Amino acid sequence: NGPINRALTQRTYADEATVPALPQSGQVVPVLNSSTTVKSPAPTTAGLTKALRRVLASPSLGKDVSVVIVDGQTGQQLYARKENKPQGPASTAKLITGIAALATLGSDTRISTHVVDNGSSITLVGGGDPTLTSKPNRKAGTASIEELATITASWLKRANRTSVVLTFDDSLFTGPTSAPTWPASYVTSGIVAPVTALQVDRGKTNPPSRARASDPSKLAGQRFAQALTARGIAVKGAIKRATAAAGAPVIASVQSPPITELVEVMLTESDDDVAEVLGHLAGARAGNGGSFGGGSATTQKVLDNFKISRDGLVLFDGSGLSRSDAATPLTLAQVIYTSSRSKDRGLRSVLSGMPIAGLTGTLADRYRTDSTRAGGGVARGKTGTLTGVSSLAGTVVDRQGHPLVFVILADQLTAGGTLAARQGIDRVVATLAQCGCQ
Secondary structure (H helix, E strand, O other): OOHHHHHEEOOOOOOHHHOOOOOOOOOOOOOOOHHHOOOOOOOOHHHHHHHHHHHHOOHHHOOOEEEEEEEOOOOOEEEEEOOOOOEOOHHHHHHHHHHHHHHHHOOOOEEEEEEEEOOOOEEEEOOOOOOOEOOOEOOOOEOEHHHHHHHHHHHHHHOOOOEEEEEEEOOOOOOOOOOOOOOOHHHHOOOOOOOOOOOOHHHEOOOOOOOEOOOHHHHHHHHHHHHHHHOOOEEEEEEEEOOOOOOOOEEEEEEOOOHHHHHHHHHHHOOHHHHHHHHHHHHHHOOOOOOHHHHHHHHHHHHHHOOOOOOOOEOOOOOOOOOOOEEOHHHHHHHHHHHHHOOOHHHHHHHHOOOEOOOOHHHOOOOOOOOOHHHOOOEEEEEEEEOOEEEEEEEEEOOOOOEEEEEEEEOOOOOOOHHHHHHHHHHHHHHHHHOOOO
């Protein structure tokens, strides 16, 4: 009945025993769910080497590009180039955060934001919902401060209380609110909000503006006070941070969409705020602390449980924003593999969350040129972009209908070369889509 148990409800857990052993170099085992199996010849290593030679030699990919391609039916490694070399993953690291969050928190779990009654005051308690908004958004299915205020005001009025002292509790997360390897500009420029267990509108002070509050928890408390006032409940005095009394009764509660949907949002839109909160929640749930360090420790443990290689893996955050993060193409390929093979359907949201080339999310405006169009609609991938870094990890179906898993990391791009590298990576994937590569 501790804070993390109140914050997370309807938990289910990934069944680690249902995930078969991962492929080692050259080993043949299935990769994708049996429902995706089709009778089509797999590309050969020689055929892939010939087909990819020119596109991988493109100067747009910089001096150091790593690639691994895996047979989507058998798990056999078909093509590899520096597959064991740690490189900056950028936002492809969110794939790792996704599997860790699903395995630790449970796919059907929802995150609760609630209000407790302390007798002389009420406390708004943050459970880490990264999608909590000021106003209701029925289409998105997210919880809102206004909805919570309506429930709270109704309870208070039934108790003949028309004025309250309000505090807010964000103690579920601990440690710094920014990763130690992030530049200060990440927050000040609105790339990401300070990571707190209580936030509204992703910490934005005036949506849709990107400007973020320096204290998102305090902003959420202020928004809640305004909503209570609008519903006839006067808020007395200053709104202060406090820890809710142990055992205080919950008088109102709203819940996030399930973790599966949060993971899909994180991957489709490459949402840094959602990624960081999911990492913190996983750390808190596992007992490692709701912090950057706790999230990293939990993630590495989950990879160990699934027998996913974490050689060279370094994670300072859950989003991949840190330039000090490192991962190998093999690790990312094995994350995709494990997600596709698990009998826990929740883990498959790692796959369904990846954008569809040319259609959705961060790939919606890609695969539109003559040299890349072949990948449109038949590839899905998690993008990764930082200055000097471009990456893509996902799945593609080739001309013969054969499924492939691919990872492409390029982290030594020339100044201003990130966009050109995207095109170069997309040409690689389009080549895979076009070829039988026998």
